[in-house]
Amino acid sequence: MQREDFPMLNKDIIYFDNGATTFKPKEVINGVLDYYTNYTSNAHRGDYDLSQKVDYLYESTREVVQKFINAESSKEIIFTSGTTMSLNMIVSSFMRYYLAKGDEVLITKSEHASNVLPWLELEREKGIVVKYIPLDKDYKVTLENIQKVVTSKTKVISLAYVTNVIGDIRPIKEISKFAHSKDILMVVDGAQSVPHLKTDVIGDDIDFLAFSGHKMLGPTGVGVLYAKEKYLKVMKPLLYGGGMNSRFESDKKVEYKDLPLRLEAGTQNIAGVLGLREAILYLEKIGIDKIHKHEVELKKYLLKKLETIDNIEIYNKQSETGIVVFNIKNIFSEDTSRYLNHYKICVRAGNHCTKMLKDELGVKNTCRISFYLYNTKEEIDKLIAILKDNKRIYEVIL
Amino acid sequence: MDSNLKREIIIDNVENPFHKGLENKDDFIKANTHNESCIDNIDLYVKIENEKIVDAYFEGEACAITTSATSIMLKNIIGKTKEEARDIMREYYKMIEEEEFNNLKLGELNAYQDISKQPSRKKCATLPFQTLEKTLIISDMEIKDKN
Numbered sequence: 308m309q310r311e312d313f314p315m316l317n318k319d320i321i322y323f324d325n326g327a328t329t330f331k332p333k334e335v336i337n338g339v340l341d342y343y344t345n346y347t348s349n350a351h352r353g354d355y356d357l358s359q360k361v362d363y364l365y366e367s368t369r370e371v372v373q374k375f376i377n378a379e380s381s382k383e384i385i386f387t388s389g390t391t392m393s394l395n396m397i398v399s400s401f402m403r404y405y406l407a408k409g410d411e412v413l414i415t416k417s418e419h420a421s422n423v424l425p426w427l428e429l430e431r432e433k434g435i436v437v438k439y440i441p442l443d444k445d446y447k448v449t450l451e452n453i454q455k456v457v458t459s460k461t462k463v464i465s466l467a468y469v470t471n472v473i474g475d476i477r478p479i480k481e482i483s484k485f486a487h488s489k490d491i492l493m494v495v496d497g498a499q500s501v502p503h504l505k506t507d508v509i510g511d512d513i514d515f516l517a518f519s520g521h522k523m524l525g526p527t528g529v530g531v532l533y534a535k536e537k538y539l540k541v542m543k544p545l546l547y548g549g550g551m552n553s554r555f556e557s558d559k560k561v562e563y564k565d566l567p568l569r570l571e572a573g574t575q576n577i578a579g580v581l582g583l584r585e586a587i588l589y590l591e592k593i594g595i596d597k598i599h600k601h602e603v604e605l606k607k608y609l610l611k612k613l614e615t616i617d618n619i620e621i622y623n624k625q626s627e628t629g630i631v632v633f634n635i636k637n638i639f640s641e642d643t644s645r646y647l648n649h650y651k652i653c654v655r656a657g658n659h660c661t662k663m664l665k666d667e668l669g670v671k672n673t674c675r676i677s678f679y680l681y682n683t684k685e686e687i688d689k690l691i692a693i694l695k696d697n698k699r700i701y702e703v704i705l
Numbered sequence: 706m707d708s709n710l711k712r713e714i715i716i717d718n719v720e721n722p723f724h725k726g727l728e729n730k731d732d733f734i735k736a737n738t739h740n741e742s743c744i745d746n747i748d749l750y751v752k753i754e755n756e757k758i759v760d761a762y763f764e765g766e767a768c769a770i771t772t773s774a775t776s777i778m779l780k781n782i783i784g785k786t787k788e789e790a791r792d793i794m795r796e797y798y799k800m801i802e803e804e805e806f807n808n809l810k811l812g813e814l815n816a817y818q819d820i821s822k823q824p825s826r827k828k829c830a831t832l833p834f835q836t837l838e839k840t841l842i843i844s845d846m847e848i849k850d851k852n
Contacts, residue, residue, distance in 0.1 A: 590743045641744055655746045671766055672744050701719070701769060705711045 308593060308679045320651040321686045326471050326499060326522045326630060326677030327655055331586070333642035335524055351550060351568070351575055368584040369567065372531055374543065375587045376506040376516065382536055382566040386580050386692045389530035390498040393423040393517030396532055396570070398425035398493055401515075401542045402463065403490075408434035410462040415440045415448055416663035417470045422496045423663070426465065436460070442667050445625045446473045450481050459499070463492045468500030472629030472668075472675060473623045476504070483512040492538075498522055503628060504604060505595050508533055520579060525586035529579030532570075539566050546572035569626055591596045593680060602629025602678045605687065609676065612691045617692065621669060629678030635697050640672040646700045647674075650693050711816040718773035718813075723780050727762035732799055736839035740831050745832055746773045751840040752816075754850075755785050756830075769782045770820070772830035777813045787841050794834045 310316050312332040324331060348357040350365040369381040378384060387393045407413070416439050426437045438461075441452050448466060462484050466477050494515040495564045497506060501516075502523030506515055515538065520529040534542065542553060544563070551572040555561040563569045590598070592643050604628050613619050618636040635643050644656035655675045657666065664669045676690075727733070745767035760831035761783055763775050782790040797814055799806035803821045808818040820830045 639766060639772070645768075671746075679796045701712065702715045705715050705769065 308598075310333055310681050310683075313681055314590075316681060321689060322653050323676040323678065323682065323686075323690070324653045324655045325522070325679035325682075326675060328527065329502070329524050329679050330514070330681065331524055331526070331582075334589050335526065335582045335585045339526055339582040342578045342581050361577060363583065365575070365580055368580050368614070370585050371584050372482075372533075375591065376501065376533060377510065378506050378508050378532075381534060381540060383533055383582060385532040385534075385539070385567050385570045387517075387530045387532050389519040389521070389529050390496060390517045391530075392490050393530055393532035394494075394496060396542070396545050397515045397517065398429055398672070400545050400570075401534075401538060402435075403429060403433065404432065404541075404543065405460055406435045406462050409436065410438045411438055411458060411460045412459060412463040412541050413429075413438050413440050413453065413456060415442060416605045416667050417446060417473055417661055418465075418467055418663075419443065419471050419496060419498065420660040420662070421498075422465055422467060422494075423616035439663075440464075446470075446623070446667055447475045447625075448477050448482070448665075450478065452486055453482060453485065457489060457491070457700070461491050463494060465494035465496070467498070468506075469503065469628050470661070471499045472609045472626040472630070472661050472664055472673070474481070474499070474632075474677075475498070476627060477622070479513065480511045482502055483514075485701070487512060487593055499628075499630075499690070501520065501581070502590075503599050503675060505599075515580060516536060520583040523586055524589055526576075526579045529583050536566065539570065540545055542570060544570055544572060548572040550574070571593060584643050598680045599628075601674040601680060602682075603627055603630055605678045605682055605684065606631055608684055609687050609690075613694070616691070616695055618697065620672070622673060629682075632673040634639065634670065634673055635675075635700070638700060639676045642700060642704055643674050643697075644703045647690070648662055649703050650689075652690055652693065662702060665679040706815050706818065708819070711819070714777070714813050714816040715769065715773040718776040719769045722763075722772055723821040724783075725776070726764060732838045733760075733762070734843050736816040736836050736843065737837070743788070744848065745829060747771060747775055747832060747836055748838040749775070751837065751839055751844075753844045756788075758782050758784070758790055760792075760829065765830070768829055770826050771832045773816060774814070774830050775833035777816070777837075778837065781812055781814060782837065784804040788846065791836065797834060798831065801830055806809075818840065 313330045315330040343595050346357050346360050352358055352361045369384045371380040372384045403651035429435055430437045440448055443449055469476050469480055486493045492514045494511045497516050497518035501518040514535055516533040518531055521527040548582055551569050553562045553564050553565055609631055620634050622632045644654050647654055657672055659675055728752050729752045733752045735750050737748045747765040747767050748764055750762045757842050761779050792808055796806045796810045808815050
């Protein structure tokens with residue numbers, strides 16, 4: 308794929324940490340730069356040409372996102388600062404009022420902190436009950452296991468579409484169908500899926516979806532909250548102020564705007580939204596299915612090569628995404644990542660914000676390789692050559 | 706100390722850490738240090754009688770620098786009084802911060818002389834002593850309470 312589109316790839320580094328964030332193509336960088344250089348102004352404010360241009364681009368980005376995830380209406384697209392904010396809005400601005408004491412929310416131990424901590428806070432605050440869906444031997448979620456823990460009190464299932472360590476794809480469509488048959492709402496953390504897999508919120512019948520721009524070639528600090536209109540309509544704003552009110556008077560009569568602006572108080576991250584627009588257009592130009600296929604092919608290639616090194620432990624051979632988690636036997640993951648860093652190879656070491664997964668995996672810390680469209684087999688070959696030589700690790704890092 | 710010897714000392718303590726793992730934790734003061742910037746996670750167990758460290762162990766997962774520095778620190782402090790341990794600590798911190806220090810007091814800890822060249826590793830190297838200080842403070846407070 309077009310590696311020359313990515314200025315960061317000219318820096319003689321091998322970047323395998325795309326689960327954390329991704330490099331940006333020139334289109335995205337120029338999109339942001341163009342806004343700051345050529346037509347800076349606020350959206351939804353002025354009658355002058357500049358502002359109208361920004362207004363048009365900002366609002367039509369909503370339609371770009373709507374089509375990208377196949378939502379019913381662009382009113383269902385709310386811009387946020389990222390997945391974390393989107394999930395917090397779902398929990399704080401909707402679930403806090405929707406759920407009552409004793410209601411149950413199902414998550415798993417392989418969820419990212421952002422799909423755990425907001426729920427645990429609500430549990431403390433309101434007395435809802437957070438329960439864990441048991442994972443199968445490959446750390447996957449199955450409908451069977453969900454059925455085992457669902458009770459008449461279960462009101463929400465909140466899952467990552469693709470988990471950020473194991474990289475397994477959850478059967479969301481099947482789970483949604485079951486959930487809705489029991490009047491259970493379906494919340495999906497799309498941080499690791501939207502950049503890599505075709506998203507279809509109508510097809511999968513997803514009630515709430517959260518994702519980030521920076522993990523899909525876009526700028527940092529911008530993300531999306533999607534929810535079915537009927538839920539957004541009753542969602543309380545997290546923030547009140549400019550941009551979201553239609554009138555307020557000294558007699559304290561207040562009226563707020565309709566969706567989506569009611570949920571976007573204050574000047575938004577306009578540059579970020581415009582960058583996200585370019586990122587989505589770029590991904591669509593390449594084709595998201597092609598990207599997924601490429602990543603799965605890279606994973607298979609990497610696994611085959613890793614098997615030729617006898618002291619490597621791999622924890623997620625089964626999952627069909629571009630994520631591989633491994634350790635060199637008896638070597639602390641951070642030492643491995645430092646060793647690879649010496650050769651300008653970037654991988655992530657640690658618990659990857661899924662601190663409960665250790666209960667399931669039996670290992671606290673791992674090295675994670677996560678691919679994206681610009682990674683190549685040649686890069687994998689370089690990684691393998693260095694990993695093969697891993698008896699030299701202490702010589703290199705100490 | 707030449708760099709090969711330093712590395713050998715560190716690797717030996719990574720591969721054969723001293724006093725790692727403790728069955729019976731009765732009478733030991735425990736402290737844990739999570740390193741904010743990374744994932745090192747060490748539990749330190751120190752037994753103090755009459756102001757003297759009579760025994761000490763550690764548990765947990767950490768990088769090569771932290772694991773080895775903990776191992777070597779334990780070898781150095783067992784049998785020492787709290788004040789003597791703190792004296793070693795002070796000399797060690799001076800070395801890490803590239804100040805003048807007394808290398809005779811540090812023994813194998815001299816293996817970390819060059820760590821200041823890698824600023825991001827200073828935390829790893831000082832983590833064991835930060836944890837030790839926590840246990841000593843707990844001990845100080847216990848004695849105060851008794852008095």
